[in-house]
Amino acid sequence: MAQRKTPFLTIDKSYLRACRADDLIQYSTDYRFVLPEALVYEVVKDSATSRASLFRKFPRSPDPYTVAVSIPLALAREMEQHKPYCHEGARPRDLSIHDSLANPEYELTESQRSATENVLREVESDMNTVLWLAKDWQVNHADSFSGSDEERSKGRQMLDQEICSEDFVLPKYAHAVSQPWSVHRKPVPVDLLTREWANFRWFQVNALFALDIAVRYPDLEILKKSPNALKKLNHDILDARGLLTALFVDGGFATQEEKLQRFWTLLNPDGLLVSKPNTTPGDS
Template identity: 25%
Template sequence: MMEIVLDKSYLDGAPTASVRSLCQHFHVLMSDELFFELLTTDVPSQKRCFAKLPERENPLALIPNVGFLLRFEREHQCGCAPLTQHQVPDRYVFHKKLREGTFVCEGEVLENLTAWRAHVEGDTRDFVERSKVVHQFFPELNGIEWKDFPAAVAVARRKISDDHDFVRQIYESFLDEDAPPDAPSPGALTPEWSWFRWVQCQIIAGLRLFQRYQGRFPEDPGPEFWRRAEHSMLDVYYVILGSLAGAIATRDNEIREDFLALRPDAVLLSPDVLGAAGANRPLNTDARQAGSARPPRAG
C-alpha cells in the first residue's frame, strides 16, 4: 500500500468520507508536525479533525518529525526513505476527548508540547533569517527592476527544483567549521535524503517569503508576521515529508505548488479526487492528472 503524508488543511477541510477513504486506500502518515498542529489549534478545529479519523486502533501511521530524520541520516550516513521504516510500532488509540474537544494537555504531554512549541518558534526564526538572505544564492535577483522580479524568482524556483548539483552546492555552503563531524557529504546526497529535500524546501519557500516582502522585511515584526511565518515554516515540513514519501494529501495551495515543483512525478490528492472515487472504488493515483504538474525530469 502506498504511503502518503497527511497535512492539516486536508484533515480539517475534507469531508469525513474523503478522509476515511484516504485511510482505506493508502498507508497514511501522521507526522509529529501534524500532531503538534492538532494539539495547538482551536478546539472546534481539533474536534473536527479527530472526529474524521477511523475509530479503530492505529488509524494512521505515526512518524517522527523532520529533525529526527535529519539526525537519522547523520547517524547512519544513508537516506531516510521510506518513511514507513520510522513509524511508531506501538498499538494506540486517540483519546476520545480529542474527538469531543475536551482534551486538556497536562503532565508529560504538556511538557512535550511546550518543548515542541519552543522548537517550532526557533525553527520559524531560523527560516525567516534564511529567507532574508536567500537571494544571495541567485545573483540574477540582485540589481533588477521590481517589474522583472516575479519572473526572476520563478526561474530561481525552477533551478532549485531541477538542478540537483546546485542543491548540493547550497548544502555544502551551509557546512562551516561548526558543522558536526558526522554531517553527510554533499556528494552523497540524493533526492531520497531528507537533507537534500530540506535544502530544496527551505530555499523554495524562502524565495516566496522574500518576494512577499519584496526583500524588505519589517524591522520590528508583530504577531501577525510571526503567525504567517510559522505557517509557512510548517508548510516546509509537509513538503519535505511529502517529497520523501512521493505522495501528499493537501488542500493548501502553497504546499501544492512547492510539492509539484519538486515532485512532478508523484501523487497529489485533494478531497474531490477521493470524493469522486468513493469509499470502495480504486483511485487513479497519477499526479499528472492534477493538471499543473510539469513532465517528470530525467535522473
C-alpha cells in the same frame, strides 16, 4: 507472492479541515494515512472541541493513521548513520490515544504538552534557516529580484527550477549548515547527499519557502519587526514540515494550500497530489 505494500498518503491540516469523514473512509481502502508531527502539534494546541472534531474524521480502525517521526530526529539519524532515513519507520498510532484525542473532554497529559512546546522550539530553529536563506537569495541572486514584473517572475521561475537541481542544492546546503546558528553540528557529507535523503529534501523545502519570503518581503527587517509577519512565518515553517514529511514518505500528499501544491509539483512532479476532498486521488 509478496504482498503489495499499501502506499502512504500524507495529510496536512488544510486538507483535514476541509474533508469529510466519508472522504477518509473512501481513501483508507487504498492508502495508509500519515500525519506530519507538525499537524498533530497544530491540531492538539487547538481547542478541545476543534481537536476532537478533526480526529473523529478518521476511520475507527486498529491503525487509523501513523504519525511520522519528527523531522529533527530523521535529520539527526542521517547525520549519525550516514545513510538515508527509512521513511517506513512511521509509527502506528495507538488506538487508545486516538480515542482520547477524539474526545472533546480529554485533557492533554503533561508529556503531551511538553511535546508540543518542543515542536515550537524546533520551529524557531528552522526559522533561522529560512530567514538566512531569504537574505542569501536577495544578496546573491539580486538580478532575479529586479526589473519589470515579467522579469522578476521569470527570475523566480528560474530559481524555482534551480532548487530542483542537485548541482545547485549541494553547495548551498554545505554553506547553510556551516553557519554558526545551524543545528547541523555534524552535517551529512555533501558527496553522499541525493534527493533520497531527508537532509537534501529539508534544504530544498526551506529554500523554496525562503525564496517565497524573499519575494514577499524585499526588506526582511520589516518582517522581523512585525509580530503578524512572524506569526505567518511560523505557519509557513509548520507547512514546510508537512511538505517535507510527504516528500520522504513514499506516497502522496493531500493539501488544499496552493503554495504547497506548487512546491510539491516542483519537487515531486510524478507524485500523487490530492488537492480537493470528494475526488479520487490522482484526479484532483
